[in-house]
Amino acid sequence: MHENSISFLEILNRLCDQNQPFPAKLLKYFSDLSSEQESMLAERWPQLENSRKISLLEDLEDRSERDTLVDFTCTGKVALKDEDEAVREAALRLLWDCEDKGFIHTFVNILRTDASHRVRSVAASLLGRFVLLGETDELGIEDKTRVEEALIESHQVDNDKLVKRRALESLGYSGREEISQLIHDAMSTKDTDWISSGLYAMGRSADTKWADFILQYLQNPAPSIREEAVRAAGELQLNSTSEILLDMLEQEEDDDVKFAIIWALSQIGGEGVREALVKQAEMIDDEEYLDFIEKALDNLDFNEELSHFDLIDIDSLDDTE
Known part of the structure; x- marks a missing residue:
């Protein structure tokens, strides 16, 4: 059967054939299900082994992260009713970006x-x-x-x-x-x-009243605490933390914390940040690390441009007063 004319019934038959891997090219057919297709999936769902269900849900989640045009909401909705907790958890993760108030x-x-x-x-x-x-x-x-x-x-x-x-x-x-x-x-x-x-x-919180707390924990001995303090500093764009973060970037040994520092600096910006990120890129030959720094530099560009427009708006208001 030609892929373009394949029926949803055939898709489900392929899914239920658990002796064969489910083809990745067929994942798209679980997007934007009609009411009839959702009912068909719900009817066949109990026939699947839990491992097959979880594998499908995780593959759909991965696909949705790479393709913003797909919508697997109906598939997640069916899986939420599963008796197995691992399947329900995977279903919720598939619905992570759901903003439909009907699901509240x-x-x-x-x-x-x-x-x-x-x-x-x-x-x-x-x-x-x-x-x-x-x-x-x-x-x-x-x-x-x-x-x-x-x-x-x-x-x-x-x-x-x-x-x-x-x-x-x-x-x-x-x-x-x-x-x-x-x-x-x-x-x-x-x-x-x-x-x-x-x-x-x-x-x-979008509230800088927490700045002193965050500063207090930036160099905590526990990596998990340092990581969250760094993230908070970035999210709140605390300029007061910039120099500390630049120093931490040179010294931090924990990879997760270091990634958090790089991203926080891209959110905060300021003197020396771009140079520090470029220096990091030149020092390390790791594709994942380099890709992340490139994204951070793009984010820095975006935030600096946004700050520039904010300054223009403030100047315009001053001129009208």
């Missing part, structure tokens, strides 16, 4: 009731996107409140630490007054994980 009830219900703490933690992280949409007035106040209340509830009553942390991280976007206290509570612990989550939430 589903995601909140998963956060509150799913038996798996791993699934609940992913749901908590995923709901952060809707908190951000609420803060940017792209989500109605009723939906925004529903999401925030569910996350606050999970942070308070869930019996799993990871779920609580992910809820706090998502609440970092929220402008609600009580969120600051939740962040303070996390920072007052001596727990590396909680401090990392507190810093993560600070980076999402």
Whole structure:
């Protein structure tokens, strides 16, 4: 059968033939499913082994990251109802970029009731996107409140630490007054994980009041804390951290922290940043590292251009006064 005329039934037959690898070229047929196709997939889904389901969902996730025109929402929706927690987790990851408010009830219900703490933690992280949409007035106040209340509830009553942390991280976007206290509570612990989550939430707050906290943790002995402090400094574009980050770039041995430093510097900019990034590119012969620095330099260009336009706007306002 010619690929252009292949039916969805044939696609499902190929998927259910678990003795053969599922061809990557057929993944696109799981995009933009009609109601009939979604029902067909739901009917055949229980026939698949869990490993086959997870492999498909992960392949679709990878495809969606490389192709912004595909939409595997309906496939993820079917997989969310699976009995296996690893399949449900993979389904949520496939729906990571979902901004359809029609899913809010589903995601909140998963956060509150799913038996798996791993699934609940992913749901908590995923709901952060809707908190951000609420803060940017792209989500109605009723939906925004529903999401925030569910996350606050999970942070308070869930019996799993990871779920609580992910809820706090998502609440970092929220402008609600009580969120600051939740962040303070996390920072007052001596727990590396909680401090990392507190810093993560600070980076999402768009509030430079956290600058002193972030400065305090930039050179913490724990790599995970350093990484989140660096990320927060970049997200908040804290100019006061630029010199420290440039020094850290020369000395840091942890790869994850070093990547975070490079990206944070591209967000903050300032004197010596471009030269430092170019120097890093000249020193290391690693394709992944070089690609990342190239992206960071592009991001630096973008942010510097944005700052230039902001200055023009300020000058224009001054001229009109």
